[in-house]
Amino acid sequence: MSVDTTQAPTTHKALLEWVSEVAALTEPDSIYWCDGSQEEYDRLGAELVAAGTAIRLNEDKKKNSYYFASDPDDVARVEDRTFICSQNEADAGPTNNWRDPAEMKATLTELYRGCMHGRTMYVIPFCMGPIDAEDPTFGVEISDSAYVAMSMRIMTRMGKAPLEAMTKGGDRAFVPCLHSVGYPLEPGQADVAWPCNTEKYIVHFPEDRAIWSYGSGYGGNALLGKKCYSLRIASVMARDEGWLAEHMLILKLTSPAGKVYHIAGAFPSACGKTNLAMIEPTLPGWKAETLGDDIAWMRFDEEGYLRAVNPENGFFGVAPGTGESSNPNAMKTINIGNSIFTNVARTLDGDVWWEGMTDEKPAELIDWKGNPWTPASGTKAAHPNSRFTTPMEQAPTLGAEWNDGKGVRIDAILFGGRRATTVPLVTETSDWAHGVFMGATCSSETTAAATGAVGVVRRDPMAMLPFIGYNAGDYIQHWLDMPSLHENAHMPKVFYVNWFRKSADGKFLWPGFGDNSRVLAWIVGRLEGTADAARTPIGYVPTLDAIDRTGIEDEVDDATMAEVLKVDTEEWQRELPLIKEWFTKLGERLPQQLWSDLDQLKAALEA
Numbered sequence: 212m213s214v215d216t217t218q219a220p221t222t223h224k225a226l227l228e229w230v231s232e233v234a235a236l237t238e239p240d241s242i243y244w245c246d247g248s249q250e251e252y253d254r255l256g257a258e259l260v261a262a263g264t265a266i267r268l269n270e271d272k273k274k275n276s277y278y279f280a281s282d283p284d285d286v287a288r289v290e291d292r293t294f295i296c297s298q299n300e301a302d303a304g305p306t307n308n309w310r311d312p313a314e315m316k317a318t319l320t321e322l323y324r325g326c327m328h329g330r331t332m333y334v335i336p337f338c339m340g341p342i343d344a345e346d347p348t349f350g351v352e353i354s355d356s357a358y359v360a361m362s363m364r365i366m367t368r369m370g371k372a373p374l375e376a377m378t379k380g381g382d383r384a385f386v387p388c389l390h391s392v393g394y395p396l397e398p399g400q401a402d403v404a405w406p407c408n409t410e411k412y413i414v415h416f417p418e419d420r421a422i423w424s425y426g427s428g429y430g431g432n433a434l435l436g437k438k439c440y441s442l443r444i445a446s447v448m449a450r451d452e453g454w455l456a457e458h459m460l461i462l463k464l465t466s467p468a469g470k471v472y473h474i475a476g477a478f479p480s481a482c483g484k485t486n487l488a489m490i491e492p493t494l495p496g497w498k499a500e501t502l503g504d505d506i507a508w509m510r511f512d513e514e515g516y517l518r519a520v521n522p523e524n525g526f527f528g529v530a531p532g533t534g535e536s537s538n539p540n541a542m543k544t545i546n547i548g549n550s551i552f553t554n555v556a557r558t559l560d561g562d563v564w565w566e567g568m569t570d571e572k573p574a575e576l577i578d579w580k581g582n583p584w585t586p587a588s589g590t591k592a593a594h595p596n597s598r599f600t601t602p603m604e605q606a607p608t609l610g611a612e613w614n615d616g617k618g619v620r621i622d623a624i625l626f627g628g629r630r631a632t633t634v635p636l637v638t639e640t641s642d643w644a645h646g647v648f649m650g651a652t653c654s655s656e657t658t659a660a661a662t663g664a665v666g667v668v669r670r671d672p673m674a675m676l677p678f679i680g681y682n683a684g685d686y687i688q689h690w691l692d693m694p695s696l697h698e699n700a701h702m703p704k705v706f707y708v709n710w711f712r713k714s715a716d717g718k719f720l721w722p723g724f725g726d727n728s729r730v731l732a733w734i735v736g737r738l739e740g741t742a743d744a745a746r747t748p749i750g751y752v753p754t755l756d757a758i759d760r761t762g763i764e765d766e767v768d769d770a771t772m773a774e775v776l777k778v779d780t781e782e783w784q785r786e787l788p789l790i791k792e793w794f795t796k797l798g799e800r801l802p803q804q805l806w807s808d809l810d811q812l813k814a815a816l817e818a
């Protein structure tokens with residue numbers, strides 16, 4: 212297969228060369244350049260329906276929407292198959308899998324040889340962040356999956372517009388993202404509904420700024436603009452260029468007095484970022500608007516404030532647990548339609564359902580594996596990591612600045628995780644360096660967003676453990692260095708939150724969801740200097756009545772509030788050896804400062 216460059220919709224020399232090279236290697240039946248139009252999306256959808264890969268949902272329930280069920284072994288990110296292939300092993304660090312880049316390229320080249328037989332090769336130009344940004348950030352994904360092409364149209368600015376912008380004022384740089392499901396079709400061979408390969412590789416070449424993915428069709432492994440580019444590769448760019456690429460939501464908050472604040476929040480996958488990004492405040496007078504639910508790129512502006520841009524264009528949200536009571540705004544967003552649903556359950560009238568969508572379970576469903584299901588089945592109807600892919604623009608809570616390349620000034624950063632014990636509802640750190648210490652020691656119980664055991668407590672620095680594209684010690688050093696990278700840096704205040712603390716009998720102590728606005732109000736109170744806090748060994752924690760409980764006093768009585776805010780010295784002392792073990796694992800590139808912070812914490816707990 213050779214590329215007819217006179218037919219290609221671009222003159223970008225490096226892009227044309229790369230497309231030709233990949234086509235020669237992978238030998239697709241045809242090459243298709245995505246224009247990102249509605250017509251194209253509809254056509255790909257119709258083709259996938261005809262092929263038996265997708266199901267078109269009932270137009271009256273979800274307009275213009277598709278259902279996909281993946282292979283049951285291709286449902287989540289595969290962290291053990293994710294590699295950072297830097298020239299030096301030490302630069303990938305102790306938290307990433309490393310292979311020599313030349314060896315990895317040789318291995319993958321053999322896997323890619325002829326891997327697109329019988330398939331179309333989609334060339335998917337995209338831009339992370341607004342196309343009219345001062346310095347737009349381009350990528351091109353080559354994929355043999357139409358599901359990927361359709362999803363990339365929702366998740367990124369994709370098609371003709373970014374392709375044209377890529378040659379404005381000369382050929383612009385782009386990150387090449389090569390993806391194959393690894394399931395070639397030889398003549399006469401029938402396709403399967405969800406082609407993938409048992410052998411999977413999600414590979415990053417940080418020095419080349421390139422991504423090679425093989426064998427999986429699942430979101431985080433296959434939609435390469437997302438975690439692979441916007442976090443793993445972008446974190447390396449950010450280190451080199453003096454900014455931050457983070458696993459954070461961006462929320463615009465307006466207080467009853469009309470003051471606007473912007474909050475960025477880092478939480479591990481499937482720990483409620485989308486819910487917080489779309490929060491419906493239960494505290495009267497507060498307004499929340501969504502600017503991003505997963506990724507924030509933060510750079511200094513001229514005056515030294517950190518400004519955040521969400522590089523994405525859509526939400527790739529965890530479906531289970533999303534419902535009218537937990538996240539009504541997400542429900543409104545997806546109910547408009549134009550969405551893709553993967554591994555959820557289907558209703559008999561052509562709609563979708565998942566655990567937590569409604570209080571009452573439907574009497575009959577088709578589960579994510581395609582089997583008839585009833586509440587008596589005793590299994591989950593939707594996979595715990597089933598997803599909706601939906602355009603950001605449809606969110607009723609969308610903030611006007613979502614498409615502004617300049618981004619918004621961040622006033623506060625939240626770090627959080629899912630911890631049943633030990634970590635109080637909210638803690639204010641004393642300064643940036645202390646915030647970095649708390650972020651670097653952040654821990655969370657694992658979720659279904661990645662393959663492997665669920666519910667195991669692991670350290671997850673800045674909720675970036677699976678997404679740091681270089682040495683984690685260097686990454687923490689970069690965070691510490693940030694204030695020195697601008698002559699007049701005004702760093703945001705850093706808070707540590709935990710919505711998930713449980714009582715001894717296993718019940719959540721804090722109602723969460725919309726009531727988290729009460730915590731946000733306290734945080735704003737701290738920014739304004741009006742909210743009360745008590746000093747504890749780990750930082751400043753609200754006094755018993757500092758968080759407004761009007762309307763929830765029965766549910767969260769004084770005793771419960773005291774429990775959810777408690778800094779228990781013994782629990783924290785049990786944390787110390789775990790932090791020590793974690794720091795030891797990070798090795799010699801962990802900034803020395805963090806060890807002294809740990810000593811200080813130990814001393815404070817003993818005092």
Ligand code: SAT
Nearest residue numbers: 430431437438480660
């Ligand atoms: O699968 S994704 O990586 O895109 C979502 C997540 O795990 O955060």
Ligand code: MN
Nearest residue numbers: 458479480505
């Ligand atoms: Mn995420």
